[in-house]
Amino acid sequence: MVFSDGSVTGFGSVAYIRWKLVTGKWWSSLVTSKSKITPKNRITIPRLELNGAVLSKRLKEFLVMKMDTKFSKIYHLVDSSTVLGYLHKSDSKLKPFEGIRVSEVQTSGTFVDGRLQNWYWVEGGLNPADLCTKPRCVSELGVNSLWQKGPAFLEEDFDQWPVKRDFKTGRLVGEILPKAMHTVCLTTDDMSNVFKDLLEKFSQPQKLFRIVAYMLKWRSSHRRQPVVPGALTAADVQNARKFWIRFVQQEVTEEMQKSASSHNKSDTHGRFRRLAPYQDDDDIWRIGLRMREFVPFTEDRKPPAFVPPKNRLTYLLMRQAHQRKHSGVEETVARFRMMGYWTCEAAKLAKVIKRSCVTCRILDQKPLHQVMGGIPQEQLINPVA
Numbered sequence: 001m002v003f004s005d006g007s008v009t010g011f012g013s014v015a016y017i018r019w020k021l022v023t024g025k026w027w028s029s030l031v032t033s034k035s036k037i038t039p040k041n042r043i044t045i046p047r048l049e050l051n052g053a054v055l056s057k058r059l060k061e062f063l064v065m066k067m068d069t070k071f072s073k074i075y076h077l078v079d080s081s082t083v084l085g086y087l088h089k090s091d092s093k094l095k096p097f098e099g100i101r102v103s104e105v106q107t108s109g110t111f112v113d114g115r116l117q118n119w120y121w122v123e124g125g126l127n128p129a130d131l132c133t134k135p136r137c138v139s140e141l142g143v144n145s146l147w148q149k150g151p152a153f154l155e156e157d158f159d160q161w162p163v164k165r166d167f168k169t170g171r172l173v174g175e176i177l178p179k180a181m182h183t184v185c186l187t188t189d190d191m192s193n194v195f196k197d198l199l200e201k202f203s204q205p206q207k208l209f210r211i212v213a214y215m216l217k218w219r220s221s222h223r224r225q226p227v228v229p230g231a232l233t234a235a236d237v238q239n240a241r242k243f244w245i246r247f248v249q250q251e252v253t254e255e256m257q258k259s260a261s262s263h264n265k266s267d268t269h270g271r272f273r274r275l276a277p278y279q280d281d282d283d284i285w286r287i288g289l290r291m292r293e294f295v296p297f298t299e300d301r302k303p304p305a306f307v308p309p310k311n312r313l314t315y316l317l318m319r320q321a322h323q324r325k326h327s328g329v330e331e332t333v334a335r336f337r338m339m340g341y342w343t344c345e346a347a348k349l350a351k352v353i354k355r356s357c358v359t360c361r362i363l364d365q366k367p368l369h370q371v372m373g374g375i376p377q378e379q380l381i382n383p384v385a
């Protein structure tokens, strides 16, 4: 007996074997099962049931091929009469999805009086394949459980089984599952903790930018703001990058304001006064210096944005700069600034990263030199004149 089922989370098939005892009773046991996770594509539940039926047919063929036992009868049991109806239709009248699967089942079975032999419908509550399709507790799968022994009717003669051969002839309609459904539940009041966690969790700045780009896109659509549908654009990622810079600059905002207001004054107190910081149109603190009006060396042609020292993002950005070519400290710092960032004690940070870089250790290994061989004995006995 091969049962099959399908649900929103998965579809699967499970096979049981039974034989008659000397006492005249039937004894049944689980042989094997196979289940698969539901694809992310739009797919209806009846179609998943059909997938389960195909899996059931394949599982039967596998068992027949691999087992030495000769079976007197093999039954397929599904709990969807619509799917059973589809298995009796001509595949040429079906859509490719159903047609391919129905054809596979039909070619493996035999028809008598227009009926596919050995395919039956059973009530959903008596179908053990249901256990393949939903998350279950281990305790439900123990000895003498429905999973191990199969439904109770397996211990009765076939005439007593609560199965039917009637089927519906309707279309495979059902609930359409949304494509790649993801539920994001942000329940914290303080979003800064979420971003701090993200910073700790991910080690690639580009990945952090993309995650926040998706979050910003989702927020825009939620607020009914115009959003370009589809994949992320370069502008989305750029906005997310600016967001991260603003986020990490929060810890130095006060100092930056002091340094900016006191610039060029004799009574300066700001810690970053020598950097002549200023805030641009995106509220990002940038380094002024003499190149304030024209900075051709950064990728965005703007003065570099200040990222606080000893910040995780600063570390990740410097590491990204280093990993482009695994070059030395000076080149790493130059690349870091070309990427559009500036931080205090950048060379010190670059040195730490260089020292801890495994790739650099391998690349910087000195090659082994061969030790010179000894002088041959002949040359010692008969030295060349």
Ligand SMILES: [Zn+2]
Residues within 6 Å of the ligand: 322, 323, 326, 327, 354, 357, 358, 359, 360, 361
């Ligand atoms: Zn390196």
